[in-house]
Amino acid sequence: MPAVQETVERVRRIDVDQYRYGFETQIESDKAPKGLSEDTVRFISAKKNEPAWMLEWRLEAYRRWLTMTEPTWARVDYPKIDYQDIYYYAAPKPKKTLSSIDEIDPEILKTYEKLGIPLREVAILEGVEPPPGGPPSANRKIAVDAVFDSVSVATTFQKELKAAGVIFMPISEAIREHPELVQKYLGTVVPTSDNYFATLNSAVFSDGSFVYVPPGVRCPMELSTYFRINERNTGQFERTLIIADKGSYVSYLEGCTAPQRDENQLHAAVVELVTLDDAEIKYSTVQNWYPGNSEGKGGIYNFVTKRGDCRGKNSKISWTQVETGSAITWKYPSCILRGDNSSGEFYSIAISNGFQQVDSGTKMIHLGKNTSSRIISKGIAAGKSQNTYRGLVSAHRKATGARNYTACDSLLIGDKCGAHTVPYVEAKNSSATFEHEATTSKISEDVLFYCIQRGLSQEEAVGLVVNGFVKDVLQQLPMEFAVEAQKLISISLEGSVG
């Protein structure tokens, strides 16, 4: 079909110049010597002024990592990674202690401007209040932790959050300031020995966010972390730990971008969430790492372990993700439904273009009684990309009354891409009720014809159909990100059916 061929061409053309975040910031940085050894681990730990127990924890992970092999079961294909050819730590050189926005390195400020966030949002980002009488949206507060390569460059609204009892700070600071909390929870959801990349992360993680919401507190604002990889040849290994104590609630957003380079860069993060009795965490991600160029050169390897532990009864964790970036994505945000009546949700849109490879999904592990989970996954494959949903739903012997509903749909645009569904449904309890359904289709000619006949252009019609297709997921995103995500989706699919 010529139209489809044209689509492929157009999508490919769009790919190259549509990545708006591919610029590089010229900034002097402080790096660890290249390569990985015990000394690298010690270097990072020393840079962060860590207590001895933390260094020991890292070294143990490092020694463990040496005995492990890289997993090969995912449907992704990439050349062998040389772990000695990576800088494990890179930080912009600090000029002096900052007391106001003007003192932050102007290059970094410019970076945030260029990332497409309007200046007003930059002001919010850097912790400057909008002028009184401004538009109401300007008054909406989001506390941001901005992570630039291996360090957090700014964390906003710390004071106001502190007043509410919420701790929101870079994890490197939390290790020093709240060691009792970090020690109690770090590595309890994703153990250091969990998997190859999580173990590597445990050894060399440099920064990330730490959140603790005390009992009964509803976090007064959205929390957010913006990850930026800037330096060449570096890996980013961030670690996020969020604890929602009894009866608390927090909504957390995460965004990520990286410059356009010919080399592949490794991003191996670990995210751990813990909810105690009656608590809820809503975790949203808009992942837009550099996906590589039209020949599949360059791009980020996004090998991430994200897991939430519904430790308390009636607790809830919900993951929402919009995945458009990365050359390779390997991530399965999961929920361990340990507490009775706890529930887990996973909403995902994964769009792949060019030569991108996505192997993503979730795991819902039902351990407690009357636990429930819901999975809505939408995969859109275009160009020469491969898009795999891989999900596990399991009910333990004691998980009486466990329920799951899974719907995963795939849409193919063009005939050079692939969309795959690999669900694992494991039931060891007779009262478990699991339902799974999946479909794969292309945009129906009838639907397009209907729209065009009513005066929509081809592009508008496709946009309408695709937005309808992903609506279930977008509705779960917090306002700010929903707008961003919708923009992303229109970029990825603009003119995709010719």
Place this chain on the structure above:
Amino acid sequence: MNVVAKTETGRALGDAFAVARDRLPGKGKIADQRRQAFEAYERSGLPHRRIEDWKYTDLRALMREVLPLAPAPDAAALGRAAAAVKLRAIDGVRRLVLVDGAFAPDLSDLGNLEKGLGIRPLREVLDAGDGALSARAFATDISNPMVALNGAMATDGVVIEIADGTVLAQPLHIVHVASGTAPASMFTRSLLRLGRDTNVTLVESYLAGEGAKAYQAHDGLIVAIGDNARLDHVRLVEDAIDAFNISSATISLGAHAHLNTFGLTSGGHVSRYQLTVTCAGEGSKVETNGVNLINGTQHADTTLFMDHAVPHCASREIFRAVVDDRAHSVFQGRIIVRPDAQKTDAKMMTRALLLSDDAEADNKPELEIFADDVTCGHGATTGALDESLLFYMRARGLPEKEAQALLIQAFVGEAIESIASDALREVAIATAQRWLEARA
């Protein structure tokens, strides 16, 4: 990939192969292929849970070792086999019996072959040095260790050829009987080739003679369906309750060919059925249906690989598992739509019914799609019997087991109904009925 230290049992099998090698039918090229297949098997050994395809059926834990070859059946063994065959006889079929891995001509119906039907024992074909047929018998994918082992060790089987245009009125029935009293392995491999415009019904049964126990049946079936041909296939696994059944079938379809296959597993301690169906000709159509009815500590695995290699083909899979006591049912279904297989229409539905809190059902229905103009879907459900339906029937005076039996019948009915032949459908229903009665 997996470098495995050789276990004692692995070594024992290696020795067994070295000893048996000269007695296995087929010389020259076939002997080479057997050796290659055995080496391929030896490299991986018995598959275990770290191999993705064997995640739920860890033969190292479940089977531990491959038993040595069963000796050829003596008169007593043949007598016990004859009794077992008689007990499960199906009317109006042409019976072909394999006892302890050897074709048993005296128990088989070889008289009055219809025009266009050719039947020969595999051993005879290999001994006669029929190059083309032998090559087909060993043209299997030896990357699967159990297929490789079957190829290396196969002692006998039946080779059936249907000439173009033949419509067989009488179904063919291959009966596998284990009759030896000492635990041993049987390795059989059969070939079926349907010419153009043919129509054939094939039934396969796995039975045990009295006293046969803890045996291992390793079977292979290779089928080629010609253009415009139709094959109806019914497979019934009623092995002894402590036996192992590891079988693989490879079926390919020509243009506008039609396959309707149904499998029912109620016997065996551990069973694994690996079915690979390839739509190699445009316009072909496949219906694959299956039922597991298991209890006690039974483990039954159906692994299906549906390969849409060309455009305009359709496939439907319906699978039902009823799992009681501490039994474990596994269904792995993979539909692949190759890059140019546009207009493919594939649907797969798997449902598991758990009757006990210790039962386990694992479902892995996969879609692997490389073409954009297709309709593909799969569904999977797992659950218990509907309490409100049970209550409705019990309120009307039905005992609990009877009410359950009715619901189970309805549950598996959808898959059984797909059998085209009325007589064979009745045979499958009777088999299911026996399981339900044993349960009551």
